[in-house]
Amino acid sequence: MSTKQKPADRALHLEQFLPYRLNVVGFFASRALGRVYGTRFGIGIPEWRVIAQLGEFGQLTSRDIGELSQMHKTKVSRAVSELDKRGLVTRAENRADRREAFVALTAAGQRLYAQIVPLALAFEERWIEGIAPEELRVFERVLAMLTERGRHLAGAYQTEEA
Amino acid sequence: MSTKQKPADRALHLEQFLPYRLNVVGFFASRALGRVYGTRFGIGIPEWRVIAQLGEFGQLTSRDIGELSQMHKTKVSRAVSELDKRGLVTRAENRADRREAFVALTAAGQRLYAQIVPLALAFEERWIEGIAPEELRVFERVLAMLTERGRHLAGAYQTEEA
DNA sequence: TGACATTAGTTGCGCTTGTAACTAACTGGA
């Protein structure tokens, strides 16, 4: 008899099952943030992600936005359309490749971005408040590893996966 | 001038923004697991959670299931109905309180549970493989703190929140 | 006992989502 226990013999406790726990905390995160954006600015998570990327990078194609913010292209398409309709972004055809368009924040979009950023950072701050910095660093490093491995295990959409 | 920087002055980088990162990793987790359950057993995440809780606790009301697995009562209701339709669970009225019913796995449900558990554990194992145990412990402790605080920040559904 | 509040669970509804199919545009080799 081996001292090594077969995995099949171990019991499962959902509340300690890592995929479940990550899903729950991610759900809380997006729900809480969604409330902030939704109630004060009338936008959802996908719209927020588009704005955040444009605020950071200035000008992007929808494809770039999707890749940077891990969103399906249809979600990006709809979010950009919505923001366009509200006058928060513009779309400018790329003359060198007329399939794609450069999306950028309008002045109104930039003002909105400038309003949201401090709220988002304050939210994050309040969330991690009181957690020891070096523990947080470990947490973030492990999180990065899990995310990278999870990306492959999940096979993110039809993209890459070589 | 204070050396303490005002939060509003800091820049936001979405890919380092914690709520975003948690949401992404949670998405990968549920997508990857959903594939395993979906392709091999034809069930979704909500159904899996119901089965997992019943496999662990034996007999529960829908209310209990929802609380234990962080699901909205309508989601629980639909998942239980689906599992009932497939003959994987039974519902037995509680005679002491006829509003509620005890849900339990049938023999077929228990067999399914016994099949899924090792796969779920193997998946988790493969995911955390190679991560230093003490880093993982730190990770899980911080995760628990973030989850608990996130629960309050999000105000999980219409429940509690006192 | 009776009336009102609360709770477990279901269902109608509208919204969001991903898949698949599509259009339009570009690429690269023969």
Add this chain to the structure above:
DNA sequence: TCCAGTTAGTTACAAGCGCAACTAATGTCA
């Protein structure tokens, strides 16, 4: 130059979701 293959982005469709409203049963308090 042409044509098959690829890519950016949109849209039709069906499935899944939460909210609100509902039913039926229980709890509470006078």
